[in-house]
Structures are given as C-alpha cells and as structure tokens.
Amino acid sequence: MKKSEARIIVYLSQVLPHKRNVSTVSSKLDIGYTYLGNLLRDMLNKNWLRKQPLRNKMFYSLTELGRLEILPIAKEELRE
Numbered sequence: 083m084k085k086s087e088a089r090i091i092v093y094l095s096q097v098l099p100h101k102r103n104v105s106t107v108s109s110k111l112d113i114g115y116t117y118l119g120n121l122l123r124d125m126l127n128k129n130w131l132r133k134q135p136l137r138n139k140m141f142y143s144l145t146e147l148g149r150l151e152i153l154p155i156a157k158e159e160l161r162e
Contacts, residue, residue, distance in 0.1 A: 086113055086121055088156035091130065094144055095153055102141045 089111050094102055101110075104122065108115045122142060125131045130148035134141045144153065 083152075083155060083159055084121070085159065086111075086117075087125060088159040089113075090118075090121060090125070091144065091148060091153055091156040092160060094131070094142060095149065099141065099143070102143060103139050104142075107142075 090107065090113075093107060093111055097110075101107075104115065104118060107113070108118045111118075113121075122131065125148075126133065129145055130152050131142050132145050134143060
C-alpha cells in the first residue's frame with residue numbers, strides 16, 4: 083500500500099460525508115488533483131472505495147472491505 087493511499091483511506095474514514103469529493107481531499111491532503119484521480123481509480127478497482135454521485139459531484143466512501151480490512155492496515159502504515 084502506498085503512503086498516499088493510506089492517507090486517503092484514513093481521511094475518508096474520519097471526515098464528514100460532504101467533505102469527501104476529489105477537490106476537498108486534494109486540498110486537505112496536499113495531493114495533486116490528477117495524481118489523486120489516478121489513486122482513487124486504482125482504489126475503486128481494488129474495491130476499497132465506492133462512488134456516490136450527488137448534485138453533479140462525485141463523493142467517495144469506504145466499502146466494507148475498506149473499512150474492516152484495509153483501514154487497520156492503512157493506520158499501521160501511517161504509524162511507521
């Protein structure tokens with residue numbers, strides 16, 4: 083797991099739902115918008131995240147797999 087992926091997973095697990103869009107995540111975590119888009123796409127393909135469209139914006143949240151299995155790994159990754 084990449085450090086950036088771990089930061090995204092922990093951020094999405096702690097933040098309110100309306101703060102889970104790409105532009106907010108990019109600014110809060112100081113990750114480039116394009117790079118973040120690539121990471122989110124990869125994480126969607128791994129089934130760690132799911133997309134939720136709302137009023138012409140795309141919001142992201144953790145799946146059950148992401149919450150139960152990947153989140154503890156991400157927290158451990160950030161501690162190191």
